[in-house]
Amino acid sequence: MPALHPAANGTLRGAALFAPIAADLAEVERVFSRKLASHRRHVARLVDHLDHYAGKRLRPALLLLTAHACGRVEPAHHVLGAVVEMIHTATLVHDDVLDEADLRRHVRTVNAGWGNKASILLGDMLFSHAFHLASSVDAQACEIIGGATNRVCEGELHQVTERGNLSLSEEDYFDIIEGKTAALTACCCRLGALYAGADDDAVDRLADYGRNLGVAFQIADDLLDLTGLEESTGKTLGTDLAQGKLTLPLIHVLDRLPSDEAAKVRALLVNADTPREALLPYLRQTNALNYARRRAEEFAAAARDALTVLPPSDCRSLLLALTDWTVRREK
Amino acid sequence: MPALHPAANGTLRGAALFAPIAADLAEVERVFSRKLASHRRHVARLVDHLDHYAGKRLRPALLLLTAHACGRVEPAHHVLGAVVEMIHTATLVHDDVLDEADLRRHVRTVNAGWGNKASILLGDMLFSHAFHLASSVDAQACEIIGGATNRVCEGELHQVTERGNLSLSEEDYFDIIEGKTAALTACCCRLGALYAGADDDAVDRLADYGRNLGVAFQIADDLLDLTGLEESTGKTLGTDLAQGKLTLPLIHVLDRLPSDEAAKVRALLVNADTPREALLPYLRQTNALNYARRRAEEFAAAARDALTVLPPSDCRSLLLALTDWTVRREK
Numbered sequence: 219m220p221a222l223h224p225a226a227n228g229t230l231r232g233a234a235l236f237a238p239i240a241a242d243l244a245e246v247e248r249v250f251s252r253k254l255a256s257h258r259r260h261v262a263r264l265v266d267h268l269d270h271y272a273g274k275r276l277r278p279a280l281l282l283l284t285a286h287a288c289g290r291v292e293p294a295h296h297v298l299g300a301v302v303e304m305i306h307t308a309t310l311v312h313d314d315v316l317d318e319a320d321l322r323r324h325v326r327t328v329n330a331g332w333g334n335k336a337s338i339l340l341g342d343m344l345f346s347h348a349f350h351l352a353s354s355v356d357a358q359a360c361e362i363i364g365g366a367t368n369r370v371c372e373g374e375l376h377q378v379t380e381r382g383n384l385s386l387s388e389e390d391y392f393d394i395i396e397g398k399t400a401a402l403t404a405c406c407c408r409l410g411a412l413y414a415g416a417d418d419d420a421v422d423r424l425a426d427y428g429r430n431l432g433v434a435f436q437i438a439d440d441l442l443d444l445t446g447l448e449e450s451t452g453k454t455l456g457t458d459l460a461q462g463k464l465t466l467p468l469i470h471v472l473d474r475l476p477s478d479e480a481a482k483v484r485a486l487l488v489n490a491d492t493p494r495e496a497l498l499p500y501l502r503q504t505n506a507l508n509y510a511r512r513r514a515e516e517f518a519a520a521a522r523d524a525l526t527v528l529p530p531s532d533c534r535s536l537l538l539a540l541t542d543w544t545v546r547r548e549k
Numbered sequence: 550m551p552a553l554h555p556a557a558n559g560t561l562r563g564a565a566l567f568a569p570i571a572a573d574l575a576e577v578e579r580v581f582s583r584k585l586a587s588h589r590r591h592v593a594r595l596v597d598h599l600d601h602y603a604g605k606r607l608r609p610a611l612l613l614l615t616a617h618a619c620g621r622v623e624p625a626h627h628v629l630g631a632v633v634e635m636i637h638t639a640t641l642v643h644d645d646v647l648d649e650a651d652l653r654r655h656v657r658t659v660n661a662g663w664g665n666k667a668s669i670l671l672g673d674m675l676f677s678h679a680f681h682l683a684s685s686v687d688a689q690a691c692e693i694i695g696g697a698t699n700r701v702c703e704g705e706l707h708q709v710t711e712r713g714n715l716s717l718s719e720e721d722y723f724d725i726i727e728g729k730t731a732a733l734t735a736c737c738c739r740l741g742a743l744y745a746g747a748d749d750d751a752v753d754r755l756a757d758y759g760r761n762l763g764v765a766f767q768i769a770d771d772l773l774d775l776t777g778l779e780e781s782t783g784k785t786l787g788t789d790l791a792q793g794k795l796t797l798p799l800i801h802v803l804d805r806l807p808s809d810e811a812a813k814v815r816a817l818l819v820n821a822d823t824p825r826e827a828l829l830p831y832l833r834q835t836n837a838l839n840y841a842r843r844r845a846e847e848f849a850a851a852a853r854d855a856l857t858v859l860p861p862s863d864c865r866s867l868l869l870a871l872t873d874w875t876v877r878r879e880k
Contacts (some may be wrong), residue, residue: 258724260710312669338643338669343702345673345690350695357688364681371674372592378666379591393589431624482769 284410366405373397400432440465615741639675672793703730732764771796
């Protein structure tokens with residue numbers, strides 16, 4: 219195991235954790251920027267603004283780590299790394315329109331700065347360039363990526379149509395997050411393995427790794443929305459609740475409480491003025507945060523299990539380390 | 550020339566004009582519906598609503614007529630016909646979010662009925678399914694389609710960023726409509742010819758046909774926004790003006806008038822309460838509607854010229870007839 223690993227407090231020491239793939243990530247950035255460069259100044263100005271959306275580059279990192287762990291990184295991996303990051307960025311840009319979020323990573327969203335119209339079109343342009351770029355690899359890449367984005371859209375649509383449903387089931391919750399988050403992380407690992415020449419079984423197992431990691435990541439993200447501090451997450455607090463989105467801890471609360479108490483919690487949830495603290499006794503009574511943490515750990519464990527298909531290597535160790543970071547991170 | 554042609558009043562006798570490709574269009578519809586069928590009820594419900602967006606199917610018709618005129622229709626054409634219609638529908642759905650249009654074809658828009666969030670995601674899902682479906686043909690189809698949608702997005706983005714610019718140049722106007730409209734009609738004809746086995750020169754000439762037809766179509770559409778009646782177009786009247794979008798006739802007015810009179814027209818345009826009739830004297834004084842009609846005719850003529858690459862056939866005659874219909878239609 220390399221010295222580079224998630225720090226004890228659960229934060230990702232970004233560049234350090236990804237040091238073995240730093241040169242590959244830099245090449246992904248170059249492909250990304252080159253593809254979106256435009257001689258049209260109105261396009262160029264908006265594209266510049268995308269820097270504010272640059273996050274951990276988790277998805278290209280997953281793709282590249284998987285490729286390395288399967289034996290080799292090809293030029294196709296750099297192209298596909300840029301493709302998955304464009305798709306992820308497109309969903310963030312459109313999310314900001316959806317959620318009327320005021321803050322994302324402490325800067326004005328494209329939406330707040332440029333209006334809904336430009337945000338929708340910028341997201342569309344990112345989707346379009348992603349698919350166009352994928353076509354420079356081959357039809358199979360387009361098929362895998364298109365299949366994943368279909369599922370991402372269905373997951374997001376499921377979430378939107380269930381907004382305000384205070385009887386959302388765990389089954390629906392998992393259908394939503396397997397779509398909106400895990401379909402793309404699974405796709406990243408599938409592409410990483412496939413274009414490194416891994417055999418069919420290894421490709422499928424690594425897609426399983428990506429899917430389970432994605433589910434664990436999303437449960438942890440939803441937990442942060444309930445427990446995090448504005449300073450450390452860069453998001454407006456409690457966004458999920460304000461938007462009527464039930465996440466795993468609250469679904470557990472409502473499942474476990476006697477129906478009269480569950481009715482009280484639902485009454486708190488529909489009242490926009492409810493202070494977040496009012497929910498704490500119910501979360502504690504049903505041990506809901508720990509329940510959600512345990513579920514996240516289960517998916518992380520399934521992800522670790524899928525990695526046994528690979529021979530030991532530095533990059534396999536980093537993929538393993540990501541399963542810990544995912545559930546323990548504080549932002 | 551077949552008996553089926555645009556009616557004297559310029560309306561498209563849809564099914565009749567397209568009778569030679571009716572069976573092919575029906576197959577396109579089947580591919581379209583099958584691809585979007587979902588076992589997820591929230592997705593299925595939204596997809597049902599897309600029936601309201603079903604228009605003339607002009608884009609698949611162009612693709613199929615081109616294929617027939619080049620000699621043969623293959624299964625790939627039916628698939629690609631569904632792809633281009635999905636992309637066109639996605640842009641309509643996102644346009645409705647953009648424009649807060651209350652009416653489109655006399656029914657509530659997805660936006661009005663389901664909220665911005667669902668509209669954005671439905672549009673995204675259509676883009677995604679379109680690209681996924683294209684990957685079942687080959688990488689070249691994905692490349693051509695992705696290239697066209699890149700250009701469509703750039704054109705729309707150009708339009709949005711120039712909104713309210715009352716000094717928009719003709720050059721910018723044409724850059725916008727070549728993107729938002731003509732890139733996709735050019736793509737339809739390119740795909741029709743390519744997958745019918747036409748040679749490179751014919752493929753390029755037919756793409757030219759589609760591009761010129763698209764530009765003519767959009768100029769005519771912009772003219773209808775100024776001159777049409779609400780009853781016959783099914784759109785809120787004067788949408789372009791209300792949104793600060795300058796189109797060819799008004800660009801011509803502002804170019805031709807002495808600067809003091811142009812300033813008066815700009816003052817009328819920034820005042821939301823200006824009755825449309827107030828612009829009529831200026832449109833007449835500069836002969837602006839006729840100027841725009843003449844420009845549309847020029848593009849229609851260029852489209853006709855490109856068709857000389859094809860041997861005579863019923864479908865070539867229909868492509869010719871479309872160049873007349875495009876500039877003479879009343880809706």
